[in-house]
Amino acid sequence: MSLLVMKFGGTSVADLARIRNAAGKVLREVEAGHRVIVVVSAMAGRTNELVGWVNEVSALSDAREYDAVVSSGENVTAGLMALTLQEMQVEARSWQGWQVPLETTSAHGAARILAIPRERIDARFAAGMQVAVIAGFQGISPEGRITTLGRGGSDTSAVAFAAAFGAERCDIYTDVDGVYTTDPRITGKARKLDRISYEEMLELASLGAKVLQTRSVELAMRYRVRLQVLSSFGDAPGTLVCDEEDIMESRIISGIAHSRDEAKVTLLSVEDRPGIAAAIFGPLGEAGVNVDMIVQNISEEGRTDMTFSCPVDQVTRAEKALRAAAAEGGLAFANVVTDTDVAKISVVGIGMRSHAGVAARMFRALADEGINIKVITTSEIKISVLVDRKYMELAVQTLHDAFELDKAG
């Protein structure tokens, strides 16, 4: 008998009516002959409320107590979902993380999954259970304490269950109906993708298309779990995140991602010597600065310019860390120049690997609109540029047209 994993996010279980709606979707899969593992988030707003309380009580919270408190929201939804399914004559029961058990590391607040032994749930399936409802986001540490997997961790729970139980597919129900070629709020020509590869999804997710938690996509890729992102508020098929080989269409570019609140920091005339990158990015990491793009210009007379980008609200911290490093003598540069008024645009596509000329086409399109490129970085399936923030929407629209993303296939 085939098994499906269905995951419902916070907005999909925000109240009893929505839980009923979600249960109806589960019922349909049961009637189609599937066993189902349902993974639920907390009702929308609940986790934030709990996190708010913890933060108000304690500035430097004991992460073990944080986990014990914030995991309670998922327990409520799991029980209510099981009851709702029972009302629909479905044999269902809820499972909290420790009951499965979903075994994790002791890294409270950001625990990693170690194992999901199948015995207990399999025994219940064998005894007639049709649906196992799992409280997402949570597990149990080797010490017997409750752990959580980090925000959005229910996606990761769902994929892990799909991997452990060899699920046919892992459906992630959310409040959007799939993955789009770009943000529909920026261009009405944005088109929902039928399929996207894991690699592309990872690039899009980490670039701000926050449909799926990055970690869940990584996990899905590693275990080849077919992921579907779809809306719980309709019946349309969503976007399948799958292996490259399962994508028939030969597309060069899949999507255009953007990130609005970026900043560019340039160190001028840095002494160019072995270890200089570590001397710069070590202190930045310690200061909690999330460095994204890094560009090093050619060296001249033993000095070079080094540019990087980071979230705009971390610029002050970054500058402070760099000046402190210089004062301590570990680093020498002429000046720091910051530009807090930039946005990042990326084109992503696995077809790039086999098609030359993508970069040229991208730069030409931007140039034709008079958009100046400030920084460029590339990876195997992605080209990212920084542009003035005021051009962000125009750049996305221009590139969406240039790569004809509004046309299927």
Add this chain to the structure above:
Amino acid sequence: MSLLVMKFGGTSVADLARIRNAAGKVLREVEAGHRVIVVVSAMAGRTNELVGWVNEVSALSDAREYDAVVSSGENVTAGLMALTLQEMQVEARSWQGWQVPLETTSAHGAARILAIPRERIDARFAAGMQVAVIAGFQGISPEGRITTLGRGGSDTSAVAFAAAFGAERCDIYTDVDGVYTTDPRITGKARKLDRISYEEMLELASLGAKVLQTRSVELAMRYRVRLQVLSSFGDAPGTLVCDEEDIMESRIISGIAHSRDEAKVTLLSVEDRPGIAAAIFGPLGEAGVNVDMIVQNISEEGRTDMTFSCPVDQVTRAEKALRAAAAEGGLAFANVVTDTDVAKISVVGIGMRSHAGVAARMFRALADEGINIKVITTSEIKISVLVDRKYMELAVQTLHDAFELDKAG
């Protein structure tokens, strides 16, 4: 090192400020050199919200899922309390029922405690933990499912922990400051008792002085746990519920209890034969009627009158059950007469055992005020009467004066 159990009810942990206030009381006991086991309820209103959701989802809820949902409120409070104590530099951690484990029967929704193994908590105390914060009201069944102990079950959790750990005392913090000689809303002369015996407390609790869950008092009596009821909103000492021998004062009567919404049902001219009581109260029990007082008058020519009392909203059900039993031929009587306009007044006191004349004094006082007594029952430490409901307040005030309960000792 001596150990205290401190239990905080829902109103005592209703928000973060109140949790801080409660934690302050715990801190004081820690500073006085005690180890402490804190038992917490859910924040006021939370459990009702969860129960409401469950009932809305499912008319005949799976009690296992009911328990999984409604127990979550206590988990939140336990974690927040542990964090608040940590902020005060107290070594504290939270324990959910399954972590202790508090082992119960599988009677979900009304589980009974089987055992509380001390090993895990003792090990943590030995390792430096000063306070164990326990999520009240919950345990784990032999099947590994979450159970709850019934409404008000956190009192029972607290007493059970006090018994298991040989606590010096079990302090029940609530929104009243102790046990009173009678309801202060009825007479301003009501006086807080310093001490009361288990037996008296049981009579008072079951008669409507809803300060402590009856079951917790029974448990305290069985294991000789010294219980203190006190307010979390002040520093005054409360009322100690303890063994009779620990009460120095020689009091005859400790308190006057009342119950407003009673009804009296009389079966006229019942065939008086062996087994007739069973023939009456069997069907009533099956119909879910909570019969309280029972009085059988003298028999005359093989017929008798039988009177009982029950909550006023169960009278219709009671009458229906009796007429059905008569129709089926198991019971013969001339008529059923109901009086839905009565209240019950009880005087309670262990001194009654050794002092004659309490009943006479009670009846005299009521007669002097022109209050007619409709039914009388007595037990070893209690005399209860039914009177017209309109006289309830007057009867309580009169008896409170007659037994001089406003005077200490």
